[in-house]
Amino acid sequence: MKNLVLASAGWIALGIAAPAAAQQLDxxxxxxxxxxxxxxxxxxxxxxxxxxxxxxxxxxTRAYVADVTGGRSSIVSVSDGDPMELDWCRFVNEERLVCSVSALMRAELQIYPVNRLFAIDDDSSDARSLGQRDNIFRRNRQFEGSIVDWLPDDDDRITMSRTYVPEQNRGATRVVDNAEGLGVVLIDTRTGRTERIEPPVRQNVRFLSDGYGTVRMKATISRRGATGMAGETINYYYRTADSDEWREFGSYNMVDDTGFYPLVVDRALNAVYGLEKHDGRDALFRITLNDTLDRELIYAHPEVDVSRLLRLGRAQRVIGVGYSEDENIVAYFDPEYEALHEALSNALPGNPEIIFLDASDDESRLLVRAVGPTNPGRYYVFHKATGALNEILLARPALEGVTLAEVRPVRYPAADGTMIPGYLTLPPGSDGENLPAIVLPHGGPEWRTFLSFDWLAQFFAHQGYAVLQPNFRGSYGYGEDWLVENGFQSWATAIGDVNDGARWLVSEGIANADQLAAVGWSYGGYAALQSGVLEPGLFKAIVAIAPVTDLPALRQDAMAFFGGRNIAEYLGTGPHILAGSPARHADRINAPVLLFHGDQDINVDIGHARRMHDRLTDVGRPSELIVFEGLNHYLTDSDARTRMLERSDAFLRAALGLGNPS
Structure with missing residues (x-):
């Protein structure tokens, strides 16, 4: 069906499918x-x-290429997840792509991540690794590197940071490659020929260029003694436009989030955009890369943090800055895109997020995503010359035509009177009264929930539960005061806010006090468990997916990795460590507990779930642990996620005394 919609930017022709009839799910x-x-x-x-x-x-996972006019998708590459998994692919030119793969590898008792980059043609031919050449004299490198520039003026080459690992003793030969650390190369993705732009240095961790191949900034990090652990401070250096000399720029502290964090260099303005605190919140600054480093505040919000830049195309041109109130919002620097966003919002009502994801080199065609609480995501290509907006793909075709639950922002009082923001999802067609209810805290802990599509919340609402997703203190996006120390050091505040959300649901008549449950993933799973420690009996059932359960163990687990000491500092020391470990207080949890965990999880080791299950069992509390073999923290397997949802719903219905859904 095609419609013509008059909007502020002119006529927009919509090439979209007619809405599907409402359907029931088997x-x-x-x-x-x-x-x-x-x-x-x-x-x-x-x-x-x-x-x-x-x-x-x-x-x-499969990488596809498709014609935007409706041609069939063709498979370019496939990863089986055992162990390699495709992360992304992007075009170098019309026929050639660069893709990233990652894997979880095991060495003795440790699991660690690796990544690799490769180039491939759209017909799956001429695949070529982009990393340092392997040989028997060189130990395996963990990380290959990352793309620095896509070089819009060059159709075969890119610049990339590359990790170099030195060769070991070759025996009689004197020809030994001693290069070590992170450098930058210009690489031909077809021939593999490279030109070294920046020499590898062991302390280098990051490079920023101007979008066209000139490196303007680099970051280094100190290492602590013989352990090789990362320090907490990243030191940045810059070059002026007419010099190759590195100059001191400033530093950024990863633990307490202080200092200027560079995001992107703008060649036209000879400046770098970045985030830094302003009145207690992250704001966008621009610093000119000249002798005096002239600084300008570009955008600050009085209530929330600025979180991201909106960039387009291979040149990554900056067109706006993003922040999140209840919805994700972009303040556009470019008036053309501001007007176009308004026009698209009018043409596609009911979608809080209209996002410009990418652009052709001349920006005549734009890749657009529309998403909202009841729209899992639709992808379009917009043609500026004709005003045509053509729908090309659906994010979740299995939900097409399914009635999804409306979501609304709420504010509720914590025990100390602080108003906690969150989102309430009610079952479709319900009156919103006396419902079984789930409090669903987010992970992180320094993450936050947005007014957007959430497959977990929507599933449980579809099954008849009211779902509250609180942005408790410790959540990102509301300024440094809202972060308190963090969700672990200030767990009593964060978990108190979660529990106050449950009481609010009851006081408002939304929830039945005897049918309250806590469900969470990662830190959210920790919050669900610790809520049962803090107030036994408030929740009648707890589901924890990949949860942290023991803070001393989390500290010990982190020490196996490069940034482990920073995690230790993040967790802090003191009585909160033991008091905030639900596995150490299993006897206080009165509700039945259901645990899920992948055994290849490097974010939260599966030992946390096993420890929690064992200690609950030891004190006679009902507990069930389901282990997904070979899966990571995110359970990237549709069958595993299906099983998790089925078992969670059945568990909650039994624990809360509910019948089967109608």
Missing amino acids: NPAEAFGQRPAVSAIALSPSGSRVTYLGPGPGEE
């Missing part, structure tokens, strides 16, 4: 548990094609 867990059909999508330089990732069976 297996809601399967429909909501499916991995998104589209992720990591990008536009070709001409704007005539897209590449994206989609799920295959099990852990398989």
Whole structure:
């Protein structure tokens, strides 16, 4: 169906499918548990094609290329998740792509991540590794590197940071490659020929260039003694436009989030955009890369943190700055895009987020995503010359035509009177009264929930539960005061806010006090468990997915990694460490507990779930642990997610005394 919509930017022709008729789901867990059909999508330089990732069976991920006019998608590459997994692909030119893969590897008792970059043609031919050449004299490198520039003026080459590992003794030969550390190379993605732009140095951790191949900034980090652990401070250096000399720029502290954090260099302005605190909140500054480092405040919000820059195309041109109130919002620097965003918002009502994801090199074609609480995501290509907006892909086709639950922002009082922001999702068609209810705290802990589509909340609402997602103190986005120390050091405040949300649901008549449950993933799983420690009996059932359960163990786990000491400092020391470990207080939890965990989780070791289950069992509390073999923290397997949703719903219904859904 095609409609013409008059908007502020002119006529926009919509090429979209007619809305599907409302449908009932035979297996809601399967429909909501499916991995998104589209992720990591990008536009070709001409704007005539897209590449994206989609799920295959099990852990398989497929990279596709498709014509935006409706041609069939073709598979370019496939990863089976055992162990390699595709992360993203982007176009170097119309026929060639660069892709990133990562894996979890095991060495003795430790699991650690690796990444690799490769180039490949759109017909799956001429694949070529972009990393340092392997040989028997060189130990395995963990990280290959990352793309620095896509070079819009060059159709075969890119610049990338590359990790170099030195060769060991070759025996009689004197020809030994001693290069070590992170450097930058210009690499031909077809031939593999490289030109070294920045020499590798062991302390280097990051480079920023001007979008066209000239490196303007670098970051270094100190290492602590013989342990090789990372220090907490990143030191930045810069070059002026007419010099190769490195000059001191400033530093950024990773633990307490102080200092200027560079995001992108703007060649036209000879300046770097970055985030720094302003009146207690992250704000966007621009610093000219000259002798005096002239500084300008570009954008600050009086209530929330600035969180991101909006960039387009291979040159990554900056067109706006993003922040989140209840919705994700962009303040546009470019008036053309501000007007176009308004026009698209009018043409696609009911979608709080209209996002410009990518652009052709000349910006005549734009890749657009529309998403909202009841829209899992639709992808379009917009043609500026004709005003045509053509729908090309759906993020979750299994939910097309399904009535999804409305979500509304709420504020509720904590025990000390502080108003806690959150989101309430009510079952479709319900009157919002006396419902079984779930409090669903987010992970992180320094993350936050947004007014957008959430597959977990929508599944549980579809099954008849009211769902409250609180942005408790310790959540990111509301300024440094809201972060308190953090969700672990200030767990009593954060978990108190979660529990106060449950009481608010009851006081408002939304929830039945005898049918309250806590469900969470990662830190959210920790919060669900610790809520039962803080106030036994408030929740009648607890579901924890990949949860932290023991803070001393979390500290010890972190020490196996490069930034481990920073995690230790983040956790802090003192009585909160033991008091804030639910596995140490299993006897206080009165509710039955259901645990899920992947055994290849490097974010939170599976030992946390096993420890929690064992200690609950030891003190006679009902506990069930389901282990997903070979899966990571995110359970990137549709079948596993389906099983998790099915078992969670059955567990909650039994624990809360509910019947089967109608």
